[in-house]
Amino acid sequence: MEFDDVADDIERVVVTPEDIDRRLIEMARQLETDLSGETPLLIGVLTGAVTMMADFARHLRIPVTMDWMALSSYGNNTESSGQVVVIKDLTENVSGRHVVIVEDIIDSGNTLSWLLGHLENRGAASIKILTLLRKPDAMVVDVPVDYVGFDIPNDFVVGYGLDYAGRYRHLRGVGVLKPAVYGGEA
Ligand code: IMP
Ligand code: MG
Numbered sequence: 001m002e003f004d005d006v007a008d009d010i011e012r013v014v015v016t017p018e019d020i021d022r023r024l025i026e027m028a029r030q031l032e033t034d035l036s037g038e039t040p041l042l043i044g045v046l047t048g049a050v051t052m053m054a055d056f057a058r059h060l061r062i063p064v065t066m067d068w069m070a071l072s073s074y075g076n077n078t079e080s081s082g083q084v085v086v087i088k089d090l091t092e093n094v095s096g097r098h099v100v101i102v103e104d105i106i107d108s109g110n111t112l113s114w115l116l117g118h119l120e121n122r123g124a125a126s127i128k129i130l131t132l133l134r135k136p137d138a139m140v141v142d143v144p145v146d147y148v149g150f151d152i153p154n155d156f157v158v159g160y161g162l163d164y165a166g167r168y169r170h171l172r173g174v175g176v177l178k179p180a181v182y183g184g185e186a
Pocket of ligand 2: 048
């Protein structure tokens with residue numbers, strides 16, 4: 001889906017499909033260099049990271065394996081808490097593996113902070129974190145992020161895997177949702 005198709009719902013464009021493509025290529029070259037010959041296990045958190053994983057992995061010119069987790073965080077609807085429940089666990093054994101967590105967005109950092117501890121406990125040899133987007137002003141837990149595509153303002157965004165009420169994940173770029181769409185002020 002293109003921005004033109006959702007022109008009534010999007011307040012402004014944050015990242016274009018061209019920006020994303022260019023940045024993913026840069027990040028892929030950098031990760032390849034930093035891994036120095038290791039075959040990493042890429043771990044994606046469902047569902048938001050599906051788009052990022054599919055595009056990023058295809059830019060890589062080294063062998064990788066992939067695995068997925070589905071997580072849910074307790075707490076009220078609008079704020080994530082540090083309490084995370086595993087809905088779908090990994091299939092692969094992470095013990096001794098060089099793990100790269102591939103994320104769509106880091107907001108509070110709560111989910112990622114929990115995931116880091118979880119993978120450390122399971123004996124990962126190393127853990128790198130790669131994300132397309134980060135909201136520095138929203139971070140409440142300090143998570144060491146190795147690769148950031150774009151730092152963005154603390155607005156609610158959709159597209160490129162990110163949803164509102166399950167919608168907009170298939171928008172090619174990332175944009176700020178009009179508050180009117182989710183019942184806020186116009
Ligand atoms: P946190 O870092 O634990 O706060 O949670 C990050 C998760 O919240 C992401 O994986 C998204 O699923 C979701 N999220 C955070 N900010 C946004 C946004 O602006 N739009 C859509 N989803 C978001
Ligand atoms: Mg997510």
